[in-house]
Amino acid sequence: MTAFTDVSLPSESEEVWRYSRISQLDLGAFAPLSDKRAEEPGVPAALQAVVEACGPYAALAVVRNGSLAHVDMADPAVEIEAMAGDDADVVAGEDDVFTRLSREHALDTVAVRIKRGAVVERPVVVLHWIDADGAAVFPRLVVHAGEASQAVVLDHVSSPSSTSALTAPVVQLDLADAANLAYLNVQELGPSVWQVAYHVSQVARDASLAASLVALGGDYARVRADSRLAGQGGTSNLLAVYFGDHGQMHDFRTMQDHVGPKTTSDLLFKGAVQDLAHSVYSGLIRVRKGAAGTNAFQTNRNLVLTEGAHADSVPNLEIEENDVRCSHASAVGPIDEEQRYYLEARGVPSDVADRLIVLGFFEEVIDRTPVEGLRPRLRDAVAAKLLRQTR
Numbered sequence: 001m002t003a004f005t006d007v008s009l010p011s012e013s014e015e016v017w018r019y020s021r022i023s024q025l026d027l028g029a030f031a032p033l034s035d036k037r038a039e040e041p042g043v044p045a046a047l048q049a050v051v052e053a054c055g056p057y058a059a060l061a062v063v064r065n066g067s068l069a070h071v072d073m074a075d076p077a078v079e080i081e082a083m084a085g086d087d088a089d090v091v092a093g094e095d096d097v098f099t100r101l102s103r104e105h106a107l108d109t110v111a112v113r114i115k116r117g118a119v120v121e122r123p124v125v126v127l128h129w130i131d132a133d134g135a136a137v138f139p140r141l142v143v144h145a146g147e148a149s150q151a152v153v154l155d156h157v158s159s160p161s162s163t164s165a166l167t168a169p170v171v172q173l174d175l176a177d178a179a180n181l182a183y184l185n186v187q188e189l190g191p192s193v194w195q196v197a198y199h200v201s202q203v204a205r206d207a208s209l210a211a212s213l214v215a216l217g218g219d220y221a222r223v224r225a226d227s228r229l230a231g232q233g234g235t236s237n238l239l240a241v242y243f244g245d246h247g248q249m250h251d252f253r254t255m256q257d258h259v260g261p262k263t264t265s266d267l268l269f270k271g272a273v274q275d276l277a278h279s280v281y282s283g284l285i286r287v288r289k290g291a292a293g294t295n296a297f298q299t300n301r302n303l304v305l306t307e308g309a310h311a312d313s314v315p316n317l318e319i320e321e322n323d324v325r326c327s328h329a330s331a332v333g334p335i336d337e338e339q340r341y342y343l344e345a346r347g348v349p350s351d352v353a354d355r356l357i358v359l360g361f362f363e364e365v366i367d368r369t370p371v372e373g374l375r376p377r378l379r380d381a382v383a384a385k386l387l388r389q390t391r
Helices: 046-052 097-106 338-346 350-366 372-390
Strands: 061-062 068-072 076-082 108-113 124-129 136-138 142-145 150-158 166-167 170-175 182-187 193-201 208-215 220-229 235-244 247-259 263-272 278-287 294-304 308-320 324-335
Touching: 046 124, 046 150, 046 372, 061 076, 061 108, 068 076, 108 124, 108 150, 124 166, 136 150, 136 182, 136 294, 142 166, 142 182, 170 182, 170 208, 182 193, 182 220, 182 372, 193 208, 193 235, 208 220, 208 247, 220 235, 220 263, 235 247, 235 278, 235 350, 235 372, 247 263, 247 294, 263 278, 263 350, 278 324, 294 350, 308 324, 338 350, 350 372
Parallel strands: 061 124, 108 142, 124 150, 136 166, 142 170, 150 182, 166 193, 170 193, 182 208, 193 220, 208 235, 220 247, 235 263, 247 278, 263 294, 278 308, 294 324
Antiparallel strands: 061 068, 076 108
16 A cells, blocks of 8 residues: 555635535545455354344445445346446536545446446445554445336444554435435444545435434544436435544535526434544535526534534535425534423433433434334444443
8 A cells, every 4th residue: 555645635714615624534544456365255243133024135345445346136127336436427527535545446336337227125235344553445336216116225344453454435326307316324433544435416306315424433524415416306305314523524515506407405403422523514406597496405413422522513505496395404412401391301311311311312314214224223233332331
């Protein structure tokens, strides 16, 4: 591995990096993998429980340190293959230093294709496993949902707790006319991993995207998620659950970009922070000229559970059309005292009451994640963070 040279990182003085910790990233501590490492086929032992929770799958791909290591296809309506690094830019997005590094250093681009008209009832599971210590890893995933197709894709990203790494995933979701795609990204990286991710989607005429993010791990974990509603009647529903503890930082930047007329987007992000953790949500609804009949909604709610934790929430609107309905809302605050009192008055101990309130706060989002078998695992992960705080 050769360390990065002559790479200029962005500054926190730039609006898109405001509130971030990008100045703390020591890029010289990481080096890109120059070639694919010899990997054992199959699912890493640490991820067997994830696969079992999903139940029978339509297809399974294991991506180790950015290269496609294993594929198992059970449904002929799904195709998975590896493409060379920069052959996969099917969705136009905004460049930054990390997407440029991705094009330069990505080992594989994993392409998932759902055939036209196919109804894929079981999930497509993509497991990203990062265990190369000191590496900069650039996973690339492209999902193309063919016309009038229907599918669920789980994109799970994790690493051993001992691994120190930088990862800059690029995820591109391309929905053809009348396609229906549910996408779930679960991030359970170890505490010494930096993530700077870019997710971009394009929704065509009468297509529907339901994209869910669950962010629990990492040291600094950033996701920039842009959803472009290009075709008339397209719909994008965006959900997120994030929970930071210790010194973690979760940083979300979203764009609901309405281009076509009569399009709809609905965003609901819910987060909690405790200890010295910090979260940031910055979102923009953009309605372009010609996107008449747009319906766009953006909601961000945050719980601050302990002194020393901090959450920022910055919703924005940019509207260039008259015939629209748009709204945004955000809230940052502690657990509601009336809710706590209600439970305590019925004999529930204070710490148990707080856990119940936080789990109930997240349930609205977890219950809507598309892989039903994973929901108990996600609830348990949130509960485990709460238990650590009370000990």
